[in-house]
Amino acid sequence: MKGDKLFIHEWHIRAANQSLALLLPEIKSSQGRYIITVAGESGSGKSEIAAALSEALSKHDIKSVILQQDDYFVYPPKTNENMRRKDIRHVGMSEVHLDLIDRNLEDAIAGKSSISKPLVIFDEDRITEETVDLEGIKVIIVEGTYTTTLKNAHQHIFIDRNYIDTLEARRQRARETQDEFLERVLKIEHDIIKPHGTRADIIITRDYEAKRNEPENKQP
Numbered sequence: 001m002k003g004d005k006l007f008i009h010e011w012h013i014r015a016a017n018q019s020l021a022l023l024l025p026e027i028k029s030s031q032g033r034y035i036i037t038v039a040g041e042s043g044s045g046k047s048e049i050a051a052a053l054s055e056a057l058s059k060h061d062i063k064s065v066i067l068q069q070d071d072y073f074v075y076p077p078k079t080n081e082n083m084r085r086k087d088i089r090h091v092g093m094s095e096v097h098l099d100l101i102d103r104n105l106e107d108a109i110a111g112k113s114s115i116s117k118p119l120v121i122f123d124e125d126r127i128t129e130e131t132v133d134l135e136g137i138k139v140i141i142v143e144g145t146y147t148t149t150l151k152n153a154h155q156h157i158f159i160d161r162n163y164i165d166t167l168e169a170r171r172q173r174a175r176e177t178q179d180e181f182l183e184r185v186l187k188i189e190h191d192i193i194k195p196h197g198t199r200a201d202i203i204i205t206r207d208y209e210a211k212r213n214e215p216e217n218k219q220p
Contacts, residue, residue: 008048011208015045016052018210019157019202020060027062027139030154033108034139037147039196040159040204042186043166049159049204050143062138067104069144071118071127072097078125084185091188093146101142105152108140145189148196157210158200163190165206 027034038050047068054064073080073096083090097118104115112134119130134140148156163186197203203213 006048006051008052012045012048013052013056015159015204015208015210016049016056019049019204020053020056022202022210022212023155024060026154027057032111033134033137034155035105035109035150035153036139036141036155036157037150037153038141038143038157038159039145039148039193039200040161041145041163041166041190041193043163044159044161045204045208046143046145046159049157050141053141054139057139063136064139064141065132065134065137067101067117067132067140067142069096069098069101069142069147071120072101072144073120073127076120076125076127077122085181088181088184088188091185092192093149096144096146098146098149101147102150102152105140105142105150108134108137109152145193146196148193148199155202156200157202157204158197158213159204160197161206162194163187 023036036053038046038053040046050066054066057064070077075083075095080090080095100118104117107115114134115132116129117132119128120126121128142150142153147153148158150156163183198213200213202210204210
């Protein structure tokens with residue numbers, strides 16, 4: 001999404017490096033492209049960890065590209081917020097073309113040299129389209145609130161920080177009006193995605209430590 005702000009701190013880099021240490025053997029031994037998702041609540045550091053993970057991969061001469069769930073919203077951000085304020089029942093997974101992300105990932109896994117995807121221009125509140133060149137790309141990182149539900153992924157990372165934990169990060173980002181209505185939205189999103197953590201392969205804790213999600217804790 002054009003217009004997004006990233007504030008990458010040492011804890012994001014630490015979590016990305018720890019995650020990569022867990023994933024690197026499988027990435028190197030895999031045939032074809034490898035898909036990683038990074039999910040979590042608003043302000044949890046999804047974009048920052050995805051960027052840090054991409055940078056860490058480059059140090060191993062592994063080329064990657066990042067896809068943002070925010071580009072796949074049905075409506076552009078300001079329009080979507082207005083629709084939420086008119087009817088809060090608008091909030092949820094139906095706001096996002098998750099099926100389109102999965103189709104793009106399916107094409108990438110199949111070896112397509114490029115994919116066409118939506119691109120949100122935040123300041124202009126509009127959605128256009130872009131072509132992503134996949135030549136030489138080994139890893140695709142998909143970051144976004146609901147990306148743990150995507151089917152065409154090899155590993156899912158989930159950041160275990162809730163909307164209360166992320167208040168300061170959201171204020172720093174200053175992308176949304178921090179008011180009572182937003183807290184209601186974030187509570188709804190929290191209730192939706194909290195169970196998604198049980199599907200993840202790697203959990204990033206509140207203190208930004210990455211660890212394997214033990215099999216006995218995982219749900220299909």
